[in-house]
Amino acid sequence: MKQKLQNFQLSLVYKSLFDYNPNASYVLDTQGSFIIVNDATFTLTGRTEDELLSMNFIPLIREDHLEVTLMHFNEALQGKQRSFDTVILHKDGRSVDLRVIAVPILIQGEIHGVIGIAEDVTEKNKIQKELLVSKSQLQNMFNSLDVCVWTLDKESYTFKISPACEEIYGVTVKEFQEDWQIWRSFIHPEDQEEIESRYQEVLGGQSWTSEYRIISRDGKTKWLYNYVMPIKDEMGNIIRFDGVVTDISGRRKIEEDLHVMAFQDALTGLPNRRMFNKRLEKALKRAKKCNTKLAVMYLDLDRFKFINDSLGHQAGDRLLQLVSKRLTETMDDRTVISRQGGDEFSILIENVKDIQHIESIAKSLLHIITKPLQLEGYEYILTTSIGVSIYPDHADTADGLIKRADQAMYRAKESGKSNFKIYNPGMTQDLSRMMQVEQALHKALERNELSLYYQPIVDTCSSQINGFEALIRWKHAEWGFISPAEFIPIAEESSLIVPIGEWILQTACIENKKWRENGFPNTYVSVNISARQFEQDRFVQQVERILQETDMEPHYLRMEITETASMKNVENMIVKLNKLKDLGIQVVLDDFGTGYSSLSYLQKLPIKALKIDQSFIRGINQDSNQEAIVKTIIGMTKGLKMNVIAEGVEQKQQLEFLQELGCYKMQGYLFSKPIPLSAFAQLHDNRSI
Ligand code: C2E
Ligand code: MG
Ligand code: MG
Numbered sequence: 001m002k003q004k005l006q007n008f009q010l011s012l013v014y015k016s017l018f019d020y021n022p023n024a025s026y027v028l029d030t031q032g033s034f035i036i037v038n039d040a041t042f043t044l045t046g047r048t049e050d051e052l053l054s055m056n057f058i059p060l061i062r063e064d065h066l067e068v069t070l071m072h073f074n075e076a077l078q079g080k081q082r083s084f085d086t087v088i089l090h091k092d093g094r095s096v097d098l099r100v101i102a103v104p105i106l107i108q109g110e111i112h113g114v115i116g117i118a119e120d121v122t123e124k125n126k127i128q129k130e131l132l133v134s135k136s137q138l139q140n141m142f143n144s145l146d147v148c149v150w151t152l153d154k155e156s157y158t159f160k161i162s163p164a165c166e167e168i169y170g171v172t173v174k175e176f177q178e179d180w181q182i183w184r185s186f187i188h189p190e191d192q193e194e195i196e197s198r199y200q201e202v203l204g205g206q207s208w209t210s211e212y213r214i215i216s217r218d219g220k221t222k223w224l225y226n227y228v229m230p231i232k233d234e235m236g237n238i239i240r241f242d243g244v245v246t247d248i249s250g251r252r253k254i255e256e257d258l259h260v261m262a263f264q265d266a267l268t269g270l271p272n273r274r275m276f277n278k279r280l281e282k283a284l285k286r287a288k289k290c291n292t293k294l295a296v297m298y299l300d301l302d303r304f305k306f307i308n309d310s311l312g313h314q315a316g317d318r319l320l321q322l323v324s325k326r327l328t329e330t331m332d333d334r335t336v337i338s339r340q341g342g343d344e345f346s347i348l349i350e351n352v353k354d355i356q357h358i359e360s361i362a363k364s365l366l367h368i369i370t371k372p373l374q375l376e377g378y379e380y381i382l383t384t385s386i387g388v389s390i391y392p393d394h395a396d397t398a399d400g401l402i403k404r405a406d407q408a409m410y411r412a413k414e415s416g417k418s419n420f421k422i423y424n425p426g427m428t429q430d431l432s433r434m435m436q437v438e439q440a441l442h443k444a445l446e447r448n449e450l451s452l453y454y455q456p457i458v459d460t461c462s463s464q465i466n467g468f469e470a471l472i473r474w475k476h477a478e479w480g481f482i483s484p485a486e487f488i489p490i491a492e493e494s495s496l497i498v499p500i501g502e503w504i505l506q507t508a509c510i511e512n513k514k515w516r517e518n519g520f521p522n523t524y525v526s527v528n529i530s531a532r533q534f535e536q537d538r539f540v541q542q543v544e545r546i547l548q549e550t551d552m553e554p555h556y557l558r559m560e561i562t563e564t565a566s567m568k569n570v571e572n573m574i575v576k577l578n579k580l581k582d583l584g585i586q587v588v589l590d591d592f593g594t595g596y597s598s599l600s601y602l603q604k605l606p607i608k609a610l611k612i613d614q615s616f617i618r619g620i621n622q623d624s625n626q627e628a629i630v631k632t633i634i635g636m637t638k639g640l641k642m643n644v645i646a647e648g649v650e651q652k653q654q655l656e657f658l659q660e661l662g663c664y665k666m667q668g669y670l671f672s673k674p675i676p677l678s679a680f681a682q683l684h685d686n687r688s689i
């Protein structure tokens with residue numbers, strides 16, 4: 001080194017080193033005043049050479065660093081080399097971070113001052129600080145994220161994982177570090193196969209995202225989102241695997257809930273209409289492929305609207321739940337039962353063998369629905385009407401089948417409820433027939449197409465006719481007789497029931513007087529009053545007026561109202577019933593057992609008689625459940641001291657069964673069909689049966 005430098009004057013070399021040093025270089029005397037400064041010092045401090053050479057370094061130092069800086073300066077004056085950080089104030093007021101090396105000037109054993117070299121480390125410090133901050137932020141994130149982050153070095157198999165693993169798997173960081181493959185033991189058995197094969201792909205260098213389940217250490221099933229990324233070097237060799245695991249159970253739960261909401265009926269938990277359609281579409285594909293038949297059943301509870309109106313929606317909802325439970329319990333697992341909305345249910349039956357197969361299912365459904373339901377200590381009897389359509393006989397699309405089943409259900413309702421009907425092509429026209437019937441009914445009164453038939457009500461104990469039920473008949477000029485079961489509901493819908501009802505009452509009173517004068521003294525007429533008619537505000541006044549106009553003794557007039565008619569507004573109804581009672585008119589509750597029956601409710605009503613619906617009478621000797629219902633109703637009427645009439649008695653066995661239970665008042669084909677007044681004379685023995 002000395003050899004090479006021989007051409008240079010050493011002092012010039014040092015001067016050059018000093019002058020051109022990119023760091024501020026300066027010499028301070030023992031007092032701290034600047035003696036020599038290089039160019040870089042001007043830039044660093046923002047001061048000129050003159051300014052610097054006339055000042056001490058102390059005013060340059062920022063107040064908070066002064067003490068430490070002076071300490072280092074003094075130590076340098078004592079012969080020590082110092083290296084330290086300080087902060088000065090630039091002339092423009094900003095702080096400048098310095099890394100300072102202070103070396104004493106030692107000449108012949110004596111200290112003459114200090115050489116200083118100061119590097120501007122402001123930028124470096126700033127970056128460092130930022131790095132520190134972001135590092136600690138990252139660390140914080142790493143530690144506190146519920147996302148679990150991990151990295152596996154492929155060379156050394158060192159494994160790092162964030163503490164979130166504990167929350168997710170129930171496994172500590174330490175355990176993971178000891179055995180990083182431990183995660184595999186938590187995979188849900190059903191997802192194991194898929195995950196293992198994906199895992200092999202990752203090892204082969206592919207990135208991997210998937211969602212799968214684990215059973216964590218505490219036994220909870222969790223959904224995880226997993227992302228693994230193999231990291232490669234420039235040569236394409238895998239050096240590391242990085243991964244992220246997130247617990248997405250919350251999100252999956254919401255998704256599942258949404259799915260359930262979209263496809264399940266919230267009240268009953270049954271599949272909803274949308275789900276039913278989906279399942280039906282699938283079943284249709286199967287049926288087409290395998291050449292099999294399937295059936296769609298459409299159920300609509302009879303008179304359910306009235307239950308809701310009178311009992312309240314909560315009780316209505318409870319009943320719907322009970323009904324759906326019954327349906328599910330009755331049908332096997334392969335049958336799809338859905339709630340279509342309101343009181344409507346639909347059922348899908350695959351592999352239908354023949355019509356008998358369907359009929360037997362429909363019958364058993366009617367049967368199980370009719371079994372009394374217990375709700376809040378009361379007993380209710382519901383009935384349902386069922387319509388059935390069959391693939392491929394009636395339609396080959398889901399929509400078509402549902403529509404046909406619905407049409408058939410409508411017909412089942414018309415033909416007296418608690419009934420089922422299998423679709424036939426004529427039904428499609430029947431719907432528009434409804435419109436025609438309504439049109440024709442408008443003219444029926446003026447054209448004298450209406451008449452009343454009468455069916456004897458017999459006391460089987462004395463074999464005497466007590467009275468006659470008036471049943472309307474409509475003989476249309478072209479269509480012939482139209483059943484009241486068909487046109488009464490239409491009349492009710494269109495308000496035609498009010499004028500028709502008035503006509504019925506009038507005619508019944510006039511004709512009753514006639515027959516009493518002609519061989520049937522002391523027999524009453526029992527007139528059916530429709531719900532719409534009874535609900536009319538002026539109903540009682542109308543009755544009074546008719547009694548006056550026809551000069552009728554009120555105790556020869558009875559009225560039959562159906563349970564449904566009486567359900568709507570109980571208070572209002574009680575007022576009306578009491579008024580009728582005051583007039584001397586007896587009211588009978590008709591079709592008892594098919595609507596809704598609540599004992600406490602019955603007790604409240606000023607009604608002294610009820611008619612057991614003929615559907616129950618039909619079950620005598622055939623169906624022990626129906627018999628049980630008949631028994632219960634008769635027993636109940638005794639308890640309530642009410643009269644009971646059985647209608648639809650067709651067979652001697654039914655008569656005997658009823659008599660044994662103490663029910664003697666009956667009506668039915670066994671005694672007589674409904675007949676016109678002109679045929680009264682044919683009733684043998686004039687008045688007894
Ligand atoms: P309802 O009041 O329950 O009448 C009894 C129905 O049973 C009548 O049918 C009657 O003909 C029928 N029936 C009587 N005995 C037997 C029997 O032994 N076997 C069978 N299978 N049936 C029997 P109809 O006349 O077709 O009337 C059906 C329904 O139409 C009536 O049921 C009633 O709800 C309504 N209705 C009939 N006439 C009138 C009326 O004048 N006014 C109102 N508002 N409704 C009426
Ligand atoms: Mg009746
Ligand atoms: Mg009846």
